[in-house]
Amino acid sequence: MKIYFSTYLEPVAFGLYFGALLYYARKVDRRRPIVWLCVYYGLATALMARVSIGFKSQEVNTHFYNMLYLLTGVFVGGYYFLLMQRPWKKVIAAGVSAGTALYYIMNSVVGHQPYFDSIGYTLVSLGIVILIFLHLLQLLQNITERLSMNFEFWFSCVLLFYHLGSFAIFLTYNYFTYKMLAADNANEIGIILTYLWIVHNVILFLGGLITAYGTAWISRRKFTSSS
Amino acid sequence: MDLAQEIYIIVIASVFLLLVAVGIISLLLVYQKRQLRYQFEKQQLQNQYSEELLKTRIETQEYTLNTVSREIHDNIGQLLNSSKLLIGVAQRAPQPDTLQTAADTLALAIQELRSLSKSLNNEWLEQFSFTENLEAEVKRINASNKIRMTVEQVPLTMPKDRQLVLYRIVQEAFQNALKHGEPSHIHITLRMVNGHLHIDITDDGKGFDLQDPARQGFGITNIKLRTALLGGTVQWKAGHPGTVVLIQIPITG
Numbered sequence: 292m293k294i295y296f297s298t299y300l301e302p303v304a305f306g307l308y309f310g311a312l313l314y315y316a317r318k319v320d321r322r323r324p325i326v327w328l329c330v331y332y333g334l335a336t337a338l339m340a341r342v343s344i345g346f347k348s349q350e351v352n353t354h355f356y357n358m359l360y361l362l363t364g365v366f367v368g369g370y371y372f373l374l375m376q377r378p379w380k381k382v383i384a385a386g387v388s389a390g391t392a393l394y395y396i397m398n399s400v401v402g403h404q405p406y407f408d409s410i411g412y413t414l415v416s417l418g419i420v421i422l423i424f425l426h427l428l429q430l431l432q433n434i435t436e437r438l439s440m441n442f443e444f445w446f447s448c449v450l451l452f453y454h455l456g457s458f459a460i461f462l463t464y465n466y467f468t469y470k471m472l473a474a475d476n477a478n479e480i481g482i483i484l485t486y487l488w489i490v491h492n493v494i495l496f497l498g499g500l501i502t503a504y505g506t507a508w509i510s511r512r513k514f515t516s517s518s
Numbered sequence: 519m520d521l522a523q524e525i526y527i528i529v530i531a532s533v534f535l536l537l538v539a540v541g542i543i544s545l546l547l548v549y550q551k552r553q554l555r556y557q558f559e560k561q562q563l564q565n566q567y568s569e570e571l572l573k574t575r576i577e578t579q580e581y582t583l584n585t586v587s588r589e590i591h592d593n594i595g596q597l598l599n600s601s602k603l604l605i606g607v608a609q610r611a612p613q614p615d616t617l618q619t620a621a622d623t624l625a626l627a628i629q630e631l632r633s634l635s636k637s638l639n640n641e642w643l644e645q646f647s648f649t650e651n652l653e654a655e656v657k658r659i660n661a662s663n664k665i666r667m668t669v670e671q672v673p674l675t676m677p678k679d680r681q682l683v684l685y686r687i688v689q690e691a692f693q694n695a696l697k698h699g700e701p702s703h704i705h706i707t708l709r710m711v712n713g714h715l716h717i718d719i720t721d722d723g724k725g726f727d728l729q730d731p732a733r734q735g736f737g738i739t740n741i742k743l744r745t746a747l748l749g750g751t752v753q754w755k756a757g758h759p760g761t762v763v764l765i766q767i768p769i770t771g
Contacts, residue, residue, distance in 0.1 A: 427546060431553075438550045448543045455539040459531035463524075476521075483525055490532060 297485050298346045300492040302339035307499030308332045315506040319513055320442065324373040328446070331366030335359060353407045357399045360408065364391025364415040367450065371422040374443060376433075380425050387418035409464035416454040416461055423447045423454075440512060445505035449498045456494040460487050567747045571679055574686045574744070581689075585658070586634050594634070597627035648674050648681040652688065652706070659704075665696065669706040674715070676769060680748060684715075684767060687744050687752075691719045691763045694737050699723025701760060710769070714750075717765040725761045 309332035316325045338359055342352045368388030375381045394411055398404045426447055430438070438444045464487065471480035604620035607613075636645075649671050656667045674681060692704050701723030709716050738754075741763075745752040750767035 431546065431550065434550070437554065438547055444546075448539075451542065452536065452539045456532055456536040458535050459528050463528050467524075480521065483521065487525070487528065490529070494532075494536070 293485065293489070294346075296489040296492055299343050300489075300496055302336055302343050304492065304496040304499040305332055305336040305339050307496070308502050309336045311499070311503040311506045315442065315510060318510045319506075324370050325442075327366065327370050327373060331362060331370070334362055334366075338362070353405065354399065357395065357404065357408045357411060360411045360415050361391060361395040361399075364388060364395075364418065367415075367419050368422065371419075371426055374426055374429075376429060380429070383425065384422055387415075387422060390418065391415050406468050407464065409461045409468070412461040412464075413458065416458050419450060419454050420458075423451050440509060442506065442509055445509065446502065449501050449505070452501065453494055453498040457491050460491050463487075563747070570744055570747055571683060574683050577686060578682060582638070586638060589630070589634055594627050594630050597623050597630065601627065644678060646678050646682050646685075648676070648685050651685055655689065656706075659696075665702060665704065667692070667704045667706075670708060672708045672710055672715075674708075674769075676715075683744050683748060684717075687741050687748075687765060688717060688719065690737050690741050691765070692721075695719070695721040695723055695761065698726060699760060713769055715765075715767045715769050717763075717767070719763040719765075720757055721760040721762075722757070723760045725756055725759055 309329065312325060312329045312332055316329055338355055342355045345352055365388045368384050368386075368391065372381055372384035372388065375384055391411075391414070394414060398408055398411065426443070430441065430444055430447070434441060434444075464484070467480060467484050467487070471477045471484065474480055601620045601623045604616050604623065608616045608620060652669060652671070656669050659665055659667045676684065688706065692706065695701055695704055699721050701721035704719065704721045707716075707718045707720075741752055745765060745767070748767050750765060752766075753764040755762045755764065
């Protein structure tokens with residue numbers, strides 16, 4: 292059961308986001324930001340599925356996880372870049388994408404970071420939370436329909452829920468990793484880290500459920516009001 | 519700090535941040551709900567204003583048509599009759615004075631017709647002036663020699679549609695006094711106080727019981743509604759004798 296939550300729940304959660312977004316793109320909105328998100332969640336699902344496949348053979352998977360924060364920073368930053376209207380907000384969104392890529396190159400490519408880079412995750416989450424607030428502000432100034440009928444609002448709420456909820460885990464994961472490496476009770480800390488990652492996966496999965504519910508709800512409402 | 523405590527703090531922090539996220543989302547939803555309700559009410563108020571403006575235009579046009587009809591019958595008709603009689607006299611016994619008087623009377627009739635045609639112009643709203651219309655109304659009422667009406671004006675810089683609505687408020691107020699108060703004198707004062715137009719309509723009539731529901735007719739309801747649409751207030755006070763209507767309207771732009 293624990294293995295399922297710590298390893299297999301991740302590809303399932305990403306798959307849920309991917310499926311919901313694909314459904315929404317097919318039924319309601321095929322504009323670039325949605326397609327961009329579909330590409331991101333498609334890649335993330337594939338990446339996490341690859342991690343799950345390699346789990347049984349106990350292969351080292353930290354580089355896959357580090358690739359995931361790279362994808363998250365670049366694609367979510369790009370998504371907000373497409374949504375932002377003011378040039379300075381676009382610059383911040385581009386900065387998050389470029390900054391993530393630069394950080395990844397410095398740490399994982401040049402620096403050969405051997406461990407799960409939770410600092411990278413923390414920085415990406417911080418950047419994304421800033422973009423979410425800027426975007427919600429823009430949305431509130433321009434929106435004429437009900438917020439709950441707006442996909443961008445739903446999705447920004449899901450991202451806020453996930454990135455704020457996981458922030459404390461990302462922030463402290465590296466600290467525990469190094470503590471585990473130096474400690475005598477490494478196994479005990481390893482179990483605790485697994486539990487922390489389970490909490491993260493549950494938040495990720497809940498975000499996926501909210502996305503699926505939101506996209507289905509908006510699609511149904513839009514079809515009901517248009518027919 | 520032992521490991522269990524550290525984990526405990528992280529879980530608490532995660533839950534706290536999750537609650538922060540949920541709180542922010544809830545606040546946004548509540549804020550937007552209020553904003554939409556405010557916009558809906560604003561839209562409703564604008565619709566009500568447009569409706570009232572249309573009603574006011576129709577009322578003013580009807581009133582103008584009645585006045586024009588009366589003017590044609592009582593004034594221009596009389597002038598033309600006099601001219602006809604004078605020309606008839608001149609035909610029988612030609613005299614330069616009689617013809618000159620007939621010509622002067624005809625000129626007066628033409629002048630009256632010109633001023634009447636102005637009030638029937640299609641662009642009357644664009645040309646509408648609160649000050650001019652109030653003065654014309656005062657002149658008309660004073661011409662009856664039954665009631666004395668005086669007015670102290672100030673220059674108005676309101677949009678024409680607001681001037682029209684304001685005119686109907688003031689007109690309704692002194693018409694009420696004329697109909698129910700039997701006054702001998704009505705005095706209207708306009709003055710500007712801190713960006714607000716104050717209009718006092720004072721009469722020396724019988725006055726009326728302000729609490730009497732039977733007197734809260736359409737006229738008073740109209741005055742209240744239209745004053746509220748202009749963002750202003752209206753009050754009725756007992757005079758010594760008579761009634762005082764106090765209207766305050768904010769002047770914007």
